[in-house]
Amino acid sequence: MPWLSGTERAGCAKILKFMSKGDLLSLSDTVTNKMIVVENVTEAMETILSFTKNAEELLRRKKVYRDLIFKYLANEGVVMPPNSEKHQLVKRALELWSSGKATVDESLQGATDETTQRRSTQTASDTTDLKVEVGFDPQALGQQFCQWFFQLLNSQNPSLGQLPQDWGPQHFWPDVKLRLLSKAGSEQMDEFLGAKLVSLRLLALTKEERLLLCPNLDPHGLRTLASPHGLVLVAVAGTIHRDEACLGIFEQIFGLIRSPLENNSWKIKFVNLKIRGQDALGGTEVAAPALSYNSSELQLLCS
Known part of the structure; x- marks a missing residue:
């Protein structure tokens, strides 16, 4: 590049x-x-x-x-x-x-x-x-990360009756940023900075608002990109539910960077979350939503 x-x-x-x-x-x-x-x-x-x-x-x-x-x-x-x-x-x-x-x-x-x-x-x-590391595959990392993240976040939803897993600021970098754009009737953009605020805002989606986020891990719903200097982008689309109702779709981009102080585990550097309610979709089919971001848009984030 x-x-x-x-x-x-x-x-x-x-x-x-x-x-x-x-x-x-x-x-x-x-x-x-x-x-x-x-x-x-x-x-x-x-x-x-x-x-x-x-x-x-x-x-x-x-x-x-x-x-x-x-x-x-x-x-x-x-x-x-x-x-x-x-x-x-x-x-x-x-x-x-x-x-x-x-x-x-x-x-x-x-x-x-x-x-x-x-x-x-x-x-x-x-x-x-990355190559030495058992053929590092960003797409495989993206799949594993999404399975882990959404299972962890959804477990906080009391309507599932599950034991909540270990959610908290420890999964984020201290200076993590969250951009939350929601379109349901009107459009609203909120920004949160710092591991504690970001983890609490995401937690509120499932714990207080009782939402369930179901990612589409098929190739058209999940895309990943690795930059040469350590940032891996994971972009995923999915549906949002509450109880039996499908409320709309979401698109979420995560920026992941390894933490050398914590056994090289991946931590979240930024999150961009776009939520669109059914009324903002105009009757579009939402069964398995595809990502609207293309590779060049993601490439910009990776630069």
Whole structure:
């Protein structure tokens, strides 16, 4: 997967610094398909740079205005006619970066070189580790994870009469984020941050709201992706029930990362959950819902 070079990353970072906070947050949403929640300007910049496949793609974004690129080039000592069009400025910035003549912040350069270095070494070592690990298969991991997660969560539903299993914040990373989007009549988006809050909100679905989440583990309902640097995405669709009634469907994306301090067990780094009630489905067949996310959308989350 192509990454920004150190020079491109440093140059793009300088351009992003000229942007307003609102535009940065909006651009971060666009670049990640609203899958990653950012809290501030620094997080937004880091997310945009991490999820951008190439520099030209970023410079051509609507929010990266012509004037910002013009101002950046002027600061770099590149004089362009004041009436230059945006595509000409984009071309000139790309030429500047490929020539290696752009000035790079020492602090940024260290970080970008180190990041690039780390990515290349991780790509090499992580993929071999995964292969050595009895032919690591993300799809098999996704199946096992979903069976474990939904069995664990559903066991908290009192209407099942089961002994609740060991649910809690221990299954999540401390900085885990949950985005919960529900469409039932009106649309509502809630965000939760931190292992305790996230585990309590998910628990409330089954314990208080008495919902039962049934994942569709067939190939069209489950998709997984492994990134070279350790993140595994598991995306699954399924139906939601209460007692005998089917209330609608859900789509859930989990980001999983191993915890080296806990026997390399997988822990949840983020959760995006979309719930649609029957009335929002317009009579669609919900027996075995398919995922609406395609591979490239998931790839963005994995970048």
